[in-house]
Amino acid sequence: MTAFQPAFPDAELDDNQSRAITLDGQRILICRAGGTLYAVENRCTHQEAELEGGRIRGCFISCPLHGVRFDLRDGSPMGQLTRVSLPTYEVRVMEGTIEVAI
Ligand code: FES
Structure with a gap:
């Protein structure tokens, strides 16, 4: 069953920034892109590099x-190096705190 879990204060993440966290033993990257929050697995499906700090443009x-x-919306990759999508997670803000559904 998925349940939303608190990550960190919404105000701490600027636009086009990302921050890695571990929730329930899962490595998750929370990104704000174009003002919208996204959460994906913090592990590239090519050779497992961490995605934190990767350049964010558009979504x-x-x-x-x-x-x-x-693509942060559905995790799908562009190009030839990998065809495996990143797992994505639901994310929301509750009372100023970012929460992720695990
Ligand atoms: S490890 Fe991410 S592109 Fe190669």
Whole structure:
């Protein structure tokens, strides 16, 4: 069963920034892109690099290691290096705190 779990204060994440957290043993990356929050697994499906700090443009994040771009909306990759999507998670803000459904 999925349940929303608190991550960190909404005010701590600027636009086009990302922050890695671990919830329930899962490595999750919370991103704000174009003002919208997204949560994806913090592990590139190419060679498992962490995606934290990857460049965010529009609703895409680029892997810092080899540059694969992932669509934050559904985790789908662009290009040839990987065809495996990132797992995505529901995310919301409750009383100023970002919460992720695990
Ligand atoms: S590990 Fe992310 S693109 Fe290669």
